Amino acid sequence: MKINILTLFPEMFSGFKSESIIGKALEKNLLEINIVNIREFCYDKHKQADDMPFGGGAGMVMKPEPLFRALETVKGKVIYTTPQGVRFNQKLAIELAQEEEITIIAGHYEGIDERVVESKVDLEVSIGDFVLTGGELPAMMMADCIARLVPGVIKKESYENDSFFNGLLDYPHYTRPAEYEGMKVPEVLLSGHHKNIETWRLKESLKRTYLRRRDLLVGRELSKEEKKLLAEIKRELGK
Numbered sequence: 001m002k003i004n005i006l007t008l009f010p011e012m013f014s015g016f017k018s019e020s021i022i023g024k025a026l027e028k029n030l031l032e033i034n035i036v037n038i039r040e041f042c043y044d045k046h047k048q049a050d051d052m053p054f055g056g057g058a059g060m061v062m063k064p065e066p067l068f069r070a071l072e073t074v075k076g077k078v079i080y081t082t083p084q085g086v087r088f089n090q091k092l093a094i095e096l097a098q099e100e101e102i103t104i105i106a107g108h109y110e111g112i113d114e115r116v117v118e119s120k121v122d123l124e125v126s127i128g129d130f131v132l133t134g135g136e137l138p139a140m141m142m143a144d145c146i147a148r149l150v151p152g153v154i155k156k157e158s159y160e161n162d163s164f165f166n167g168l169l170d171y172p173h174y175t176r177p178a179e180y181e182g183m184k185v186p187e188v189l190l191s192g193h194h195k196n197i198e199t200w201r202l203k204e205s206l207k208r209t210y211l212r213r214r215d216l217l218v219g220r221e222l223s224k225e226e227k228k229l230l231a232e233i234k235r236e237l238g239k
């Protein structure tokens with residue numbers, strides 16, 4: 001899979017591309033992340049990428065020509081990160097991870113000229129109801145979430161229990177030491193009894209989802225075991 005990201009600030013992506021899981025995945029050529037510097041497509045003497053808004057008002061708007069030129073050099077579904085977009089979520093990440101190539105435009109200032117959106121953008125996407133100085137961090141977040149779904153980037157087992165992957169929030173995690181400052185790891189996790197551990201984890205996922213994100217349970221098919229565990233949880237909570 002190839003993810004192109006168009007930006008005026010390519011340096012913002014150097015750590016993202018060199019560190020941790022994404023860094024290793026790029027080294028192993030499991031995926032490609034291609035950062036396109038929009039400035040390189042500003043052919044005028046002053047390399048002007050933005051200009052004043054028609055109709056007046058504060059701020060600057062990113063000019064259409066450099067964006068159209070930059071888009072000529074990439075392929076795939078074109079996404080623009082903006083508060084006006086559809087909400088990004090794991091379901092959309094899974095859909096986008098099926099694509100051979102996608103291109104994300106990271107805007108800046110007041111945004112990009114609407115003619116780019118109308119004629120070139122396939123999907124406007126928001127990561128939440130808040131405004132950022134640029135679309136780079138949303139682009140990085142989306143690329144991270146999509147990249148970890150690319151085969152080989154992380155072990156399959158670890159994302160199968162991810163929050164939202166099975167429609168539930170993730171269960172609690174513990175590692176050594178077994179006791180720290182008087183706080184003990186739940187006994188079942190030290191028992192080596194895999195079935196009991198699996199049941200405990202499912203129950204904890206259900207409990208967290210029921211308490212923190214009950215909306216995720218609405219319309220979700222519950223297995224026989226999940227129904228039994230949820231009934232236990234409600235009894236234990238006295239609800």
Ligand SMILES: NC(=O)c1ccc(NC2CCCC2)nc1
Nearest residue numbers: 081082107108111126127132134
């Ligand atoms: N909530 C979001 O996903 C989001 C995306 C982009 C952005 N700012 C960008 C948008 C165009 C110029 C700055 N702010 C917020």
